[in-house]
Amino acid sequence: MTLMATPAPSMLPLTDPVYVFCVLLLMIGLAPLLGVRLHLPTLVVLILLGTLLGTNVSGVLARDQQLQLLEKIGLLYIMLLAGMQMDLSNLRQLGARALGFGLLTFGIPFSVGILAAKLLGYPLITGLLLGIMFSPHTLVSYPIVARLGIVRREAIGVAVGGTVVTSILTLVGLSIVQAVASGGVGWLLWIKLLIVLPALVGIAFWVIPRIGRWVIQPESEGTPLEFIFVLTCLFVIASATLLLGIDSIVGAFIAGLALNASVSSASSLMRQVEFVGNSLFIPCFLISVGVLCNPTVLIQYPENLGLAALVIVIAVGAKFLAAWIAGTAFKYSLPEIMVMLGLTMSRAALVLVVALYGMSTIIPNGTDFLLSEGLFNAIIAYIIITCLVGPMITSTFGKKMAQQAIEALPSYPDVG
Numbered sequence: 001m002t003l004m005a006t007p008a009p010s011m012l013p014l015t016d017p018v019y020v021f022c023v024l025l026l027m028i029g030l031a032p033l034l035g036v037r038l039h040l041p042t043l044v045v046l047i048l049l050g051t052l053l054g055t056n057v058s059g060v061l062a063r064d065q066q067l068q069l070l071e072k073i074g075l076l077y078i079m080l081l082a083g084m085q086m087d088l089s090n091l092r093q094l095g096a097r098a099l100g101f102g103l104l105t106f107g108i109p110f111s112v113g114i115l116a117a118k119l120l121g122y123p124l125i126t127g128l129l130l131g132i133m134f135s136p137h138t139l140v141s142y143p144i145v146a147r148l149g150i151v152r153r154e155a156i157g158v159a160v161g162g163t164v165v166t167s168i169l170t171l172v173g174l175s176i177v178q179a180v181a182s183g184g185v186g187w188l189l190w191i192k193l194l195i196v197l198p199a200l201v202g203i204a205f206w207v208i209p210r211i212g213r214w215v216i217q218p219e220s221e222g223t224p225l226e227f228i229f230v231l232t233c234l235f236v237i238a239s240a241t242l243l244l245g246i247d248s249i250v251g252a253f254i255a256g257l258a259l260n261a262s263v264s265s266a267s268s269l270m271r272q273v274e275f276v277g278n279s280l281f282i283p284c285f286l287i288s289v290g291v292l293c294n295p296t297v298l299i300q301y302p303e304n305l306g307l308a309a310l311v312i313v314i315a316v317g318a319k320f321l322a323a324w325i326a327g328t329a330f331k332y333s334l335p336e337i338m339v340m341l342g343l344t345m346s347r348a349a350l351v352l353v354v355a356l357y358g359m360s361t362i363i364p365n366g367t368d369f370l371l372s373e374g375l376f377n378a379i380i381a382y383i384i385i386t387c388l389v390g391p392m393i394t395s396t397f398g399k400k401m402a403q404q405a406i407e408a409l410p411s412y413p414d415v416g
Contacts, residue, residue: 083256
């Protein structure tokens with residue numbers, strides 16, 4: 001029997017998993033080196049590399065099922081780590097502040113989006129969709145604060161907690177818009193959101209810690225069974241929320257919070273979980289975000305440059321206003337406020353899902369789509385810019401937060 005070697009690719013994009021994974025690993029390995037040379041965060045370099053090698057530029061990589069799988073796992077991993085690494089020692093105060101910030105960072109962009117659509121002459125349902133797209137954000141910059149060692153600062157916890165609030169409100173809003181567009185508003189939708197989801201949260205917080213006490217040993221060096229337990233909790237809860245019609249990232253964060261007390265931040269198991277995510281899945285997610293980017297869209301449609309600039313300024317300005325109001329009310333420093341902005345500025349997967357829905361759905365009793373082609377291109381530009389600028393802001397002001405923490409440490413006289 002003769003074994004045939006796989007032929008070299010004759011055309012792009014690459015489709016063989018061996019070639020695809022080879023390119024991904026090369027980018028993940030080169031990104032830190034390029035980041036040092038270019039004085040850019042590694043996250044930004046990964047997004048730029050994904051853009052350069054994506055189908056919209058060089059055509060080496062496509063956002064096919066292979067890349068989408070790694071992207072989704074990376075996104076879930078970000079939310080899992082966010083929940084596991086949160087400082088829950090003062091849950092009541094943090095929860096109230098996270099809820100308050102979440103309402104601000106959703107409500108202000110949502111209201112501004114509706115107003116902007118009205119001023120631009122779009123119908124109300126398009127305004128609702130635009131407001132929904134202005135409101136959510138993706139924690140693209142979270143690995144930066146993790147690397148800087150400031151994840152347990154209250155401002156970070158408030159920003160991360162607010163992310164879950166905005167995700168839930170965004171998905172509730174999208175469900176309502178979809179129901180209005182299809183004429184399917186009904187009692188079943190409200191039962192899922194108001195009864196079943198809170199029940200799922202309660203079950204997760206009751207069951208996972210109890211199983212964790214049996215599986216996770218306090219002095220363990222991190223066994224394969226413990227690691228599989230963490231991943232199982234992640235995907236079981238994420239699958240449960242998905243069955244409810246709620247995005248799986250909400251389930252991933254719920255799983256992280258439920259595991260928070262069982263997995264110590266200094267344990268070998270936590271280091272294993274972080275290592276796998278930060279070494280592979282999260283970088284693949286960032287590369288996939290880059291592959292989604294299409295910088296040629298502004299060249300192909302130059303008339304949309306003004307619209308894109310308006311969308312970016314309004315959306316980022318609304319997020320800044322929310323961070324500034326919350327930060328002022330909670331007496332945070334300027335670096336803390338700006339890190340909150342950096343964390344909540346970047347938009348990616350969820351906004352894209354909403355945008356694609358708008359481009360494929362007809363306005364009720366009309367002939368046009370919910371999103372015009374020009375507005376869709378502006379949203380794509382808005383995703384690109386926020387994914388690039390958000391990590392830069394987070395890195396710059398995160399370093400100042402870390403320095404503040406060092407300066408706040410007590411000093412002792414030299415007794416030598």
